[in-house]
């Protein structure tokens with residue numbers, strides 16, 4: 001009896017360790033695959049042209065080490081401007097997505113009104129329709145509004161692109177918020193706006209962080225809309241700016257890789273800041289939704 | 290301080306009506322408890338008094354003023370919720386001061402009120418803590434403190450103690466009672482809990498399916514329920530119901546019993562129900578008393594024992610006996626029904642009025 005129990009227990013423990021090892025092996029493999037290109041880009045950005053081509057996978061050696069890529073990028077005065085453009089577009093779009101998305105989600109989850117469900121479906125329909133399908137119409141619209149070659153055009157498009165997912169995630173989460181706390185604020189005499197800003201927003205912070213990261217990356221990385229709507233020199237974004245180093249006949253690889261490395265930075269910083277909230281946001285959704 | 294009047298209050302959600310015309314008068318300073326089965330509309334009624342739910346028909350009048358269109362914060366009420374509903378990002382002090390700060394009250398006044406409420410509830414050492422650093426009982430105390438700070442004319446409670454464990458519930462119940470004695474404010478309190486209702490209430494309102502079944506003092510409901518529903522709902526374990534047949538001479542027989550004289554007025558009809566509470570049934574030797582049956586289960590709680598006695602009906606009759614009774618499952622016992630403790634119900638469930646009121650009820 002006793003021995004049977006212990007063997008079973010031991011087998012159980014071994015099994016659990018085995019499962020954990022298996023899971024981690026899969027995760028590690030995935031991490032390696034995901035990180036590999038990033039590492040290659042960053043490594044090669046510190047090499048000279050010859051180093052990049054002779055041994056793309058090697059670490060920079062004394063012979064091949066060079067920061068000429070970064071020098072080119074930073075001395076080419078425009079790059080900082082492009083970087084600024086990207087930052088402005090991304091931050092303003094994110095702000096609008098989060099603000100409008102949270103407000104819409106609050107209305108959908110909090111108030112009973114006619115067509116509530118229909119409006120909800122309408123607002124999140126965009127998840128299924130890629131916004132690029134509407135490029136021609138968007139371009140026409142921007143031309144009519146004389147917004148071509150302005151950052152505003154990009155901000156508007158990205159806000160529209162990010163809203164459906166944001167509204168979807170936030171609505172689901174807000175439905176799980178306690179009704180009592182909002183009612184309590186009403187009894188305390190807060191207006192509906194102040195209930196949103198002072199009671200609801202602090203409660204959804206972790207989910208807002210998740211939505212922010214998810215929405216930011218496609219905006220930061222987008223090449224399509226900057227190319228079509230804002231390709232003038234004053235409004236170029238980083239992804240577009242990188243293209244100047246890619247000529248028809250020659251490509252300045254050191255510069256391309258250096259600018260890409262710099263472009264990755266904000267995303268990394270954002271992850272570092274939000275990773276904890278991000279994880280709690282994702283699991284909150286997973287457990288409750 | 291204010292009285293509260295509900296006049297034919299109705300509530301519809303879409304097309305379904307869930308409150309079907311409730312009339313109620315709550316006197317100034319009175320402690321009224323709403324009880325009823327789940328889904329009967331207790332919370333909805335309370336939320337309508339608070340102004341959190343629109344009134345579909347009828348009037349809510351507080352302190353003589355019609356309140357139907359007045360916002361919650363202007364009704365002079367404060368509400369305590371089941372889930373505490375504390376603001377998680379504010380400390381205890383901030384939670385309690387929030388409404389007053391929002392109303393633009395003077396800082397010194399806010400501080401004085403918060404400290405006084407904290408003193409009443411023993412919260413001073415916790416003022417700087419966040420809600421998540423508090424136990425359930427402490428959180429509920431903060432929620433009550435937040436209500437006290439607003440100095441309302443009426444307190445509304447929606448099952449405030451149901452998230453607490455049994456021991457804390459007893460403690461908080463006493464605290465709420467003392468709070469009422471001290472503040473003498475009108476209070477409306479929703480609960481599922483028999484004991485809370487009986488011990489706290491000046492008057493209990495029994496609701497079923499959006500209608501008031503009976504309003505009365507706890508003892509009135511216990512001794513003189515108006516119908517079978519109230520009789521079964523008040524008291525724990527619930528009242529035993531037995532099918533009774535009138536013998537044509539003002540008495541009834543139950544199963545094979547001798548005719549029983551029930552001291553009620555004008556009992557008519559032939560599908561009658563006899564009711565007796567478990568604590569009123571007396572045990573006798575088999576063959577003596579009103580009925581005889583076999584013990585199915587004996588639940589021994591130490592101080593008292595619940596005997597489930599099979600009389601041949603679908604449901605056994607429950608007897609609340611002394612903790613020292615020796616009867617075991619399988620044994621036969623005699624049951625005696627003292628006439629004064631009997632209730633008789635007609636075919637519609639209506640109770641026939643007792644000839645004499647119980648001694649404790651004026």
Ligand SMILES: Nc1ncnc2c1ncn2[C@@H]1O[C@H](COP(=O)(O)OP(=O)(O)OP(=O)(O)O)[C@@H](O)[C@H]1O
Nearest residue numbers: 302303307325326327328329330331332333334481
């Ligand atoms: N927002 C709503 N929309 C539709 N129906 C509702 C809504 N709120 C409550 N109801 C219905 O109204 C009835 C009364 O609900 P209420 O919450 O008042 O019951 P309760 O007596 O408080 O129950 P419990 O004891 O479980 O808290 C229920 O049948 C419920 O389904």
Ligand SMILES: [Mg+2]
Nearest residue numbers: 331332333447
């Ligand atoms: Mg309720």
